[in-house]
Amino acid sequence: MEILVFVKRVPDTESKIRVNPETRSVVEDGLNFVISPFDEFAVEEALRLREAGTGKVTVLSVGPDETTVILKKCLAMGADEAVLIKDAGRETYDGLRTAKLIAAAVRKRFPQFDLLLFGKQSVGADNGQVPSMTAELLGLPQANVAVKLEIDGGRGVVRREIEGATEKVEFSLPAVVSAQKGLNEPRYETLKGIMAAKKKVIPVITPEELGLTNDDIAPRVEVVKIETPAARQAGKIIPGSPEEAAKALVGLLRNEAKVL
Amino acid sequence: MLLVFIETRDGKIKKSSFEALGEAARRAAELGAPVAAALVGPADAGLDAELFARGAARVFRLESPAFAAYSAQDYALALKTLADEVKPAAVFLSATAMGKDLAPRLAAKLDAAMASDCTKVAVEGGSLEFTRPIFAGKAFATLRLKSAPAIATLRPNVFAAAAPCGGTGETIVKAVAVPDGAVAGRVAEILKESGAEIDVGEAEVIISGGRGLKGPENFALLRELAALIPRAAVGASRSAVDSGWIGHSHQVGQTGKTVSPNLYVAVGISGAIQHLAGMSSSKVIVAVNKDPEAPIFKVADYGIVGDLFQVVPALKDELKKIFAE
Numbered sequence: 001m002e003i004l005v006f007v008k009r010v011p012d013t014e015s016k017i018r019v020n021p022e023t024r025s026v027v028e029d030g031l032n033f034v035i036s037p038f039d040e041f042a043v044e045e046a047l048r049l050r051e052a053g054t055g056k057v058t059v060l061s062v063g064p065d066e067t068t069v070i071l072k073k074c075l076a077m078g079a080d081e082a083v084l085i086k087d088a089g090r091e092t093y094d095g096l097r098t099a100k101l102i103a104a105a106v107r108k109r110f111p112q113f114d115l116l117l118f119g120k121q122s123v124g125a126d127n128g129q130v131p132s133m134t135a136e137l138l139g140l141p142q143a144n145v146a147v148k149l150e151i152d153g154g155r156g157v158v159r160r161e162i163e164g165a166t167e168k169v170e171f172s173l174p175a176v177v178s179a180q181k182g183l184n185e186p187r188y189e190t191l192k193g194i195m196a197a198k199k200k201v202i203p204v205i206t207p208e209e210l211g212l213t214n215d216d217i218a219p220r221v222e223v224v225k226i227e228t229p230a231a232r233q234a235g236k237i238i239p240g241s242p243e244e245a246a247k248a249l250v251g252l253l254r255n256e257a258k259v260l
Numbered sequence: 261m262l263l264v265f266i267e268t269r270d271g272k273i274k275k276s277s278f279e280a281l282g283e284a285a286r287r288a289a290e291l292g293a294p295v296a297a298a299l300v301g302p303a304d305a306g307l308d309a310e311l312f313a314r315g316a317a318r319v320f321r322l323e324s325p326a327f328a329a330y331s332a333q334d335y336a337l338a339l340k341t342l343a344d345e346v347k348p349a350a351v352f353l354s355a356t357a358m359g360k361d362l363a364p365r366l367a368a369k370l371d372a373a374m375a376s377d378c379t380k381v382a383v384e385g386g387s388l389e390f391t392r393p394i395f396a397g398k399a400f401a402t403l404r405l406k407s408a409p410a411i412a413t414l415r416p417n418v419f420a421a422a423a424p425c426g427g428t429g430e431t432i433v434k435a436v437a438v439p440d441g442a443v444a445g446r447v448a449e450i451l452k453e454s455g456a457e458i459d460v461g462e463a464e465v466i467i468s469g470g471r472g473l474k475g476p477e478n479f480a481l482l483r484e485l486a487a488l489i490p491r492a493a494v495g496a497s498r499s500a501v502d503s504g505w506i507g508h509s510h511q512v513g514q515t516g517k518t519v520s521p522n523l524y525v526a527v528g529i530s531g532a533i534q535h536l537a538g539m540s541s542s543k544v545i546v547a548v549n550k551d552p553e554a555p556i557f558k559v560a561d562y563g564i565v566g567d568l569f570q571v572v573p574a575l576k577d578e579l580k581k582i583f584a585e
């Protein structure tokens with residue numbers, strides 16, 4: 001089975017976010033960049049599918065040169081190959097732009113595939129757009145927010161989360177699946193994997209090589225402003241015994257905050 | 261025109277769809293544009309009146325035998341067929357599981373730009389601006405979408421639904437031709453999680469538990485509290501989820517769900533940055549923690565420093581009293 005996994009380089013979840021109002025963007029200095037957490041589930045799932053059968057796992061990312069760091073991590077986890085689609089631009093919040101780059105790369109360089117795996121959402125942009133958009137651009141079925149994936153021959157079954165229930169989605173391959181927490185427990189890199197990854201060359205593809213013009217990939221999401229919310233103020237600590245405090249709290253919630 | 265996708269579950273219109281419709285109606289009034297609602301697939305005839313009463317001037321019913329079970333590709337085709345004809349300035353969907361699955365597919369089909377999970381929509385200089393959390397609420401981005409139509413999903417529980425009035429409107433039925441098996445993939449079955457009636461993403465009140473609960477059995481304490489309050493759900497920190505005490509669909513935070521209920525009660529949760537990111541936009545926050553230095557108190561409107569095993573039962577007794585009234 002040929003599996004392509006798409007991973008994004010993002011600031012880690014510990015990051016305190018600062019904004020530069022002038023450039024209308026998040027200040028990147030001092031941030032630690034990692035593979036987006038949901039994408040790790042996608043990589044893990046691909047490795048497990050390969051281990052259960054045969055085939056190949058190729059990891060791709062659209063991003064700047066520094067993205068090779070997360071691609072090396074994927075190689076160290078056990079991916080067979082990694083490819084960088086070079087895109088120097090900063091975060092655009094335009095999922096369709098990324099999906100167009102990905103779809104062009106798949107068509108040109110990886111026309112033979114069975115499964116495209118994504119994270120359900122990239123941490124930071126929090127868009128949750130690229131998987132469904134890529135599925136549409138490539139004319140594939142989609143199963144998003146998967147907490148369970150089974151592949152049997154040319155068909156797949158995904159359990160996905162909906163409000164208060166899970167949905168069973170059936171589809172034919174090739175298909176797009178995006179991973180939610182719960183799908184699996186990602187493995188750590190091994191020392192042997194890290195050593196092997198060091199030696200691997202990561203090919204770089206440019207948008208021009210994919211036949212995309214600047215017009216094709218011009219962002220169509222305009223950032224008007226980015227702001228951080230006013231910090232919340234610490235409120236009242238309610239004194240007294242547990243019973244007194246509970247009584248006072250319920251009173252305040254009912255009469256002052258009016259939320260009960 | 262502003263077009264709103266109306267989601268139904270078990271034959272009823274979802275509350276979040278009324279919210280999206282309400283917001284569309286307010287912004288459309290500013291733009292001087294009409295509002296239309298789109299129902300895809302089989303839906304009770306009575307639903308149209310509910311939509312007219314809450315702001316829709318027109319209801320489009322998009323019909324095909326293929327729409328009986330949800331599939332992103334078929335529903336996107338239905339909405340694209342309609343959008344090509346009526347040329348809306350924007351299509352709103354609510355950011356539910358279905359809306360999040362469908363909207364980006366529709367955007368790609370229409371070659372349209374999209375804003376996800378918006379918490380504010382405004383009209384500036386005659387065009388729409390969408391504000392949405394990034395980094396799970398650590399920051400907010402305001403975006404303009406340079407495409408026609410623009411596609412946006414609206415976060416549930418944020419926008420007000422219009423109060424029902426005696427409005428009337430026009431129903432337009434359209435048959436959509438769905439090519440047979442062009443793309444295969446659809447929902448085969450919906451499995452209900454036992455007990456979990458309301459999702460944290462849709463709840464108006466969330467009672468969340470963390471590692472301070474010490475074990476899975478103690479989530480029963482929180483479930484009992486939630487059961488006393490209308491539209492309340494049980495949430496959890498990642499530590500509680502990773503310990504296997506509760507399913508991951510309950511996780512609140514940067515890699516769980518981002519929530520903005522009217523009331524968020526954090527019980528035995530320290531308030532790590534990833535947790536705060538997911539719940540700081542709640543209207544009122546309450547913390548119960550035995551450690552007065554716990555960071556959760558920095559964001560809580562009301563705090564009780566104490567042992568949750570004493571405080572939660574006392575809260576339960578008080579709630580019983582007021583809801584018995």
Ligand SMILES: Cc1cc2nc3c(=O)[nH]c(=O)nc-3n(C[C@H](O)[C@H](O)[C@H](O)COP(=O)(O)OP(=O)(O)OC[C@H]3O[C@@H](n4cnc5c(N)ncnc54)[C@H](O)[C@@H]3O)c2cc1C
Nearest residue numbers: 470471472497498499513514515516528529530535550568
């Ligand atoms: C990539 C990544 C993503 C993450 N995403 C998330 C996320 O989405 N959501 C999330 O929540 N976390 C997330 N985390 C984890 C986060 O960093 C914290 O580890 C986690 O939130 C801590 O959970 P907790 O508050 O339940 O546990 P703890 O930090 O251990 O806090 C337990 C609290 O309970 C209190 N307590 C103990 N006993 C009692 C008692 N008897 N009565 C009252 N209080 C008591 C203690 O004082 C303490 O404050 C993420 C971490 C990483 C690395």
Ligand SMILES: Nc1ncnc2c1ncn2[C@@H]1O[C@H](COP(=O)(O)O)[C@@H](O)[C@H]1O
Nearest residue numbers: 006007062118119121122127128129130
């Ligand atoms: N720049 C990128 N390069 C590769 N994959 C990406 C990129 N951006 C998004 N993705 C994939 O799409 C998923 C959803 O991202 P998003 O739509 O940005 O929330 C991510 O989890 C990745 O799997």
